[in-house]
Amino acid sequence: MSASPIARQACSHAQAIPSKRVLVTDASQLPELYSSTPGGTLYSTTPGGTRIIYERAFLMNLKNSPLSRTPPSNIPSGLLRGSPNVPINTKRSPSRQAAKQKIDDPQEQFEIDL
């Protein structure tokens, strides 16, 4: 989990944390606990821990795993492949001013759980 925008700002002048590389080639090499990373514990909480980095090939390799093929729930209608593609008038993109008009409480937008 990344830091909140405020925490982010607070540490924007901090020094970069040195990274070390632990190569994981197979899922079985990962620690059993989600809270730890290979070769260390959570980067964000423990000095000397690792940050999780996945190479493209490793990610692509997981694309067709059974869990990756499970259909997600609560996807906005019309986005699912194979659903009817409702034609929409495309006149012009909204200007930045339009985006400025109204900003709701950000909390409200993030009350989403898996």
Place this chain on the structure above:
Amino acid sequence: MPKNNKQQKTYSKAVAKIVKHPLNDRWTMWYLKQDQKKSWEEMLDVVHSFEMVEDFWSIYNHIRQPSELNQGNDYSLFKYNVRPMWEDAANKNGGRWVLCVDKLYRRTKLDELWLDTLLCIMGESFEFHEDINGAVVNVRHGGDRIAIWTADSTNKRSVLAIGSKLREYLRLGPEFKLYYELHSASKDTEPLYII
């Protein structure tokens, strides 16, 4: 626990089938659907949030590709606590690396470039990964665009490192240029960097 090597192997294989791989960050995928009756923010919808590789794929594998969206629509992927708009506190002092993708490439290259952009930011292969806020793909009549949004436009080292990493990761040929623009810059301002 398994006793011998063979058992260990079977055990590992079984675990690999049910264990999900955690990402370094939690992300939210957004969808913007053009609708003239709505304000810009009302057009914005969350597709899903996730923090596991498999949960990303489960979404990606089941939703339309950018090339299958109607013109005027966007996908975005942002860190969980950042909204995909330049007004967000995390984006306010930031900018974006923009890749213009000619409509000629929509059928052949756009989807692949977008997927690679997603894998690149989620896989956290950037040296300055904390400066990455998210990525957006705009599907437009005048030409499609993919952008990576960074948090601090004043950090030249970080901005340029992210730009060149992106070029490398997307294996961009000389026909593609990357432009860095400030979110706060007006439309006609020259880009801050071009690589």
